[in-house]
Amino acid sequence: MTDPKSQPMIQLEKVDKFFGSFQALRDIDLVVGRTEVVVVIGPSGSGKSTLIRCINRLEKHDAGRVIVDGIELTDDVRNIQDVRKETGMVFQQFNLFPHLSVLDNVTLAPRQVRRMGKDESEKLAMKMLTRVRIPEQARKFPGQLSGGQQQRVAIARSLAMQPKIMLFDEPTSALDPEMIKEVLETMEELAATGMTMIVVTHEMGFARAVADRVVFMADGQIVEVGTPEHFFTNPEEERTKLFLSQIL
Amino acid sequence: MTIAAPRRRWVKKNLFGGVWSSLVTIGLGLAIGYVAFVLIRFLATADFTILRRNLALFMVGSFPRPELWRVAVAVLILAVAAGVAGGLINASARLRAHQAGLPVPAPPGPRSLVNGFRRYWPLALLIAVCLLLTETVTPTILVLGAIGILVASSWALARLPYSRWSWSLVVALPFVAYLVLSSSGLGWDKWGGFMLNIFLTVAGILFAFPIGLSLALGRRSSLPIVRTFSVAYIELFRGVPLITLLLLGVFALRLFLPSQLNPSSVTRILVAITIFEAAYIAEVIRGGLQSLPTGQVEAASSLGLSTWKTTRLIVLPQALRATIPAMVGQFISLFKDTTLVAAVGLSDMLNTSSIATSQPEFNARGLARITLPFVALAFWAGSYTMSREARRLERRLGIGER
Numbered sequence: 001m002t003d004p005k006s007q008p009m010i011q012l013e014k015v016d017k018f019f020g021s022f023q024a025l026r027d028i029d030l031v032v033g034r035t036e037v038v039v040v041i042g043p044s045g046s047g048k049s050t051l052i053r054c055i056n057r058l059e060k061h062d063a064g065r066v067i068v069d070g071i072e073l074t075d076d077v078r079n080i081q082d083v084r085k086e087t088g089m090v091f092q093q094f095n096l097f098p099h100l101s102v103l104d105n106v107t108l109a110p111r112q113v114r115r116m117g118k119d120e121s122e123k124l125a126m127k128m129l130t131r132v133r134i135p136e137q138a139r140k141f142p143g144q145l146s147g148g149q150q151q152r153v154a155i156a157r158s159l160a161m162q163p164k165i166m167l168f169d170e171p172t173s174a175l176d177p178e179m180i181k182e183v184l185e186t187m188e189e190l191a192a193t194g195m196t197m198i199v200v201t202h203e204m205g206f207a208r209a210v211a212d213r214v215v216f217m218a219d220g221q222i223v224e225v226g227t228p229e230h231f232f233t234n235p236e237e238e239r240t241k242l243f244l245s246q247i248l
Numbered sequence: 249m250t251i252a253a254p255r256r257r258w259v260k261k262n263l264f265g266g267v268w269s270s271l272v273t274i275g276l277g278l279a280i281g282y283v284a285f286v287l288i289r290f291l292a293t294a295d296f297t298i299l300r301r302n303l304a305l306f307m308v309g310s311f312p313r314p315e316l317w318r319v320a321v322a323v324l325i326l327a328v329a330a331g332v333a334g335g336l337i338n339a340s341a342r343l344r345a346h347q348a349g350l351p352v353p354a355p356p357g358p359r360s361l362v363n364g365f366r367r368y369w370p371l372a373l374l375i376a377v378c379l380l381l382t383e384t385v386t387p388t389i390l391v392l393g394a395i396g397i398l399v400a401s402s403w404a405l406a407r408l409p410y411s412r413w414s415w416s417l418v419v420a421l422p423f424v425a426y427l428v429l430s431s432s433g434l435g436w437d438k439w440g441g442f443m444l445n446i447f448l449t450v451a452g453i454l455f456a457f458p459i460g461l462s463l464a465l466g467r468r469s470s471l472p473i474v475r476t477f478s479v480a481y482i483e484l485f486r487g488v489p490l491i492t493l494l495l496l497g498v499f500a501l502r503l504f505l506p507s508q509l510n511p512s513s514v515t516r517i518l519v520a521i522t523i524f525e526a527a528y529i530a531e532v533i534r535g536g537l538q539s540l541p542t543g544q545v546e547a548a549s550s551l552g553l554s555t556w557k558t559t560r561l562i563v564l565p566q567a568l569r570a571t572i573p574a575m576v577g578q579f580i581s582l583f584k585d586t587t588l589v590a591a592v593g594l595s596d597m598l599n600t601s602s603i604a605t606s607q608p609e610f611n612a613r614g615l616a617r618i619t620l621p622f623v624a625l626a627f628w629a630g631s632y633t634m635s636r637e638a639r640r641l642e643r644r645l646g647i648g649e650r
Contacts, residue, residue, distance in 0.1 A: 056549075056550055058546050058549065058550065081552055081554070084549065084550060084551070084552040085552040087550070088550070088551075089547075089550035091543055091546070091547060093541070093543050095541075095543035095544060095546065095547035096547075097544065097547070097548075097562055097566075098566070099565050099566050099569065108551070108553075108561065109551035109552060109553060112553055112557050112561065113551065113552040113553060139348045139349065139350075154547075157551070158550075158551070161551060161552065
């Protein structure tokens with residue numbers, strides 16, 4: 001049996017991205033295999049968020065190719081929709097829909113995009129909320145929950161679309177310290193189920209424990225890629241060493 | 249005595265806390281006392297015959313008197329519609345509480361009559377003043393009948409099993425009322441008085457809202473032609489005084505229409521009001537759209553929702569909620585602006601005031617000091633009710649706010 005991680009799920013080839021004259025991504029080459037967990041680290045403004053936002057087309061890349069599960073992202077709206085259906089995203093600011101109850105937040109996409117019935121979608125939603133361990137909050141509104149709970153609802157909301165890929169954009173950066181753990185644990189459990197994940201984070205403990213590979217970015221470029229052991233104990237590049245010495 | 253002591257302390261602390269505070273309290277107290285004295289003297293000595301004689305004129309303008317029963321029937325039908333709407337809102341709230349496993353509030357009972365009166369006291373005041381000015385008993389019977397029907401239909405609908413289809417009644421009944429009012433050649437051209445002001449406000453809002461919404465969304469469209477058209481429309485009509493548009497509507501609209509079409513002046517006024525209001529409503533909605541964090545749209549897109557579904561399910565519910573205060577302000581100013589139609593010769597309530605004071609019996613007696621406060625009271629009651637209802641709605645929608 002071949003290792004699923006050798007089959008590509010996400011391929012980025014020579015990707016460039018500009019904001020005006022500022023180059024946010026420069027010549028990015030990265031292949032993420034099925035069930036692989038990749039953690040992206042780097043100083044702020046290095047293009048980490050832009051990188052994962054190009055994967056579900058929240059940002060349009062200006063050059064190169066982005067291929068997600070065999071679908072190349074082009075201007076074709078159907079391709080974009082297909083990729084988004086397979087790709088969940090969790091944001092730093094949670095971005096729950098404040099006018100909808102927790103349950104409605106989670107059932108919205110299955111009903112509207114997957115055309116699932118009310119009962120079926122609610123059963124699915126409760127399953128996902130149980131998975132992130134807050135089924136008892138289903139009838140509340142996001143504003144009534146703590147930050148950690150909101151972020152777990154956001155994870156459940158993405159999971160309800162039964163995505164093949166989950167993208168995390170600094171999921172714990174807006175949380176109080178005591179809530180970071182519950183979210184990281186949820187993500188760790190998710191990784192254990194074989195979900196393909198790209199995680200932008202500053203949580204080095206998480207990177208060490210969960211990542212298959214760590215990607216270090218600076219100035220819109222990928223500086224170094226490696227396993228966590230290699231990366232944290234024996235980095236090759238000067239930039240990496242400098243960055244690690246600053247944060248560890 | 250035990251109750252009086254804290255009250256005395258409150259008075260001392262808040263009204264006579266120091267020399268300046270005491271002076272302000274005494275000064276304002278004297279001013280309020282003087283105004284109250286003048287007002288009471290006015291109410292006690294003034295002769296309200298002009299209002300008594302012309303109450304129908306103020307309410308419906310020159311609507312043919314033998315046909316007044318149509319207005320009565322329309323009022324009763326609208327009372328049913330309002331009652332049904334109230335009952336349905338109550339029933340759906342209780343159903344939702346039941347589904348969410350929260351304590352279900354009781355259906356409306358005698359207590360809600362008191363609450364209803366407190367909620368709508370400005371309107372109740374206006375109605376009471378009008379009834380005091382009636383010369384026959386018929387209007388009183390009509391008003392009591394309408395209130396009875398409203399309460400009965402509201403209580404009935406709150407107790408019947410909730411069905412979303414019942415809302416079609418709330419939409420259909422005003423049309424029935426309109427047909428009763430306008431059949432046998434009594435189109436809205438024959439309407440006048442307060443009825444015309446209310447009609448122009450309601451119809452203006454109903455027509456202008458969807459147009460304004462489209463313009464607001466158009467202004468943010470990615471299609472340059474749509475965006476340019478929306479911006480041009482908004483900036484053109486927002487830059488013109490309403491009175492100019494009304495005059496243009498009356499005198500120049502014909503130039504743009506085929507000669508067979510010759511809309512009545514009320515229709516032309518309504519077109520002008522709609523055009524004008526749509527531009528303002530568009531700007532109000534744009535404010536709401538801009539207040540929405542971009543993360544909301546990104547989250548919806550990342551879940552695979554189409555642009556249209558994102559707009560309908562995520563953007564608009566939040567944006568429109570944020571615009572309630574500004575929107576109601578806009579509606580209130582439209583309500584008051586409908587008096588401008590007096591300038592193009594329609595007999596709205598403000599104009600009926602001048603019609604009444606120039607009747608031979610009342611001419612040149614300075615009776616505007618009697619009629620204008622009455623007109624002011626009517627508009628104040630309507631505006632203040634809108635404002636109160638908006639605040640109530642805001643509070644209720646506050647649940648689940650970020």
